Amino acid sequence: MYATISPSDAPSGTPSDAVPAQRTSGTGRVSFKASDKGATRLDRLYQQGCAKIRLPKVYGGKAAEAVLINSAGGLTGGDVVTWHAKAAAGTYAVLTTQACEKIYKAESDVAHVANHLTVADGARLDWLPQETILYDRAGLNRSLDVHLEGSARFLAVESLLLGRVAMGEALHTLTFSDNWRIHKNGKLIHAEAQRLKGDVAHIGQADAVLSGHLALATLCYIGPEDSDTMTALMESGRALIAPFEGCTAGLSSFNGKILARLTAKNGMALxxxxxxxxxxxxAGEPLPRVWTT
Structure with missing residues (x-):
């Protein structure tokens, strides 16, 4: 004999009651110091929850490398991940991710990712995560908070893929925001806010938005070079990407920084x-190995 229990008949505390889904959370912290011989070494490491950090051996490069890993395998509404990194004077570090970060559809709320970076005088930090892939109905609120001192050098790249092109997926419902705040010697020197919401497959067709492209990236470089050197770096960067078909890019140099925007028809072209x-x-330093393996 079989029996069924309707929601009205079920006792309190049974699965029929509204129970919040379990959500992912994680915090990772890493800092670097200079050894007596001037090499960059790990100073402190902390990881909690789904946030993991690995420090692979690096051959042929000057920078120490930290690979950030979300062991949950992706993010959805209500997930929270926070990363902190510090580069002490005389160090050179690069932070990247093990793979592309996937943002899955959210039944409610959005995923939250906060990145906090500090670069001391005479240090360099490169923030080079691999692409973020947004699925249809995904929600993500991301922030990048950076504090630079003195002659610090900083390079940041964030790339975004709108849907899975190979699967024919179009993003009809999406909530995405990305907020950057970069300070130098306590003064705000760069701020930007990017927001995509709604039927992105339709909105992105406009020439003033994405011209139908489904991949986009922002690159920002800040350093102590004088304006003539920064202008030369910008112009050579323009010449470098000019031959690439299927990709539209613009570079500008102002106020001690270089900013590049790129859009492309797909992730491979980007x-x-x-x-x-x-x-x-x-300056010719090799990319983190995870980018090419």
Whole structure:
């Protein structure tokens, strides 16, 4: 004999009651110091929840490398991940991610990712996460908070893929925001807010938005170079990406920084143009190995 229990008949505390879904959370912190011989070494490491950090051996490069890992395998509404990184004077570190971060559809709320970076006088930090992939009905609120001192150098790249092109997926419902705040010696020197909401497949067709492209990236370089050197870096960067078809890019130099915006028809076209541009602003330093394996 079989029996069914309707919601009105079920006793309190049974699965029929509204129970919040379990959500992912994690916090990772890493800091670097200079050794007596001037090499960059790990200073402190902390990881909690889904946030993991690995420090692979690096061959052929000057920078120490930290690979940030979300062991949950992706994010959805209500998930919270926070990363902190510090580079002490005389260090050179690069932070990247093990793979592309996937943002899945959210039944409610949005995923929250907060990145906090500090770069001391005479240090350099490169923030080079791999692409973020947004699925239809995804929600993500992301922030980048950076504090630089003195002659610090900083390179940041964030790339976004709108849907899975190979699967024919179009983003009809999306909530995405990305807020950058970069300070130098306590003064705000760069702020931007990017927001995509609604039927992105339709909105992105406009020439003033994405011209139908489904991949986009922002690159920002800040350093102690004089204006003539920064202008030369910008112009050589423009020449470097000009030959790439399927990718539209613009570079500008002002107030001690270089800013690049790129859009492309798909992730492969975006990465093809972005990789040499990143190498250009890293003075030929090799990309993190996870980018090419």
């Amino acid at each position: 990465r093809a143009a972005l990789i040499p541009l990143i190498s250009h602003f890293r």
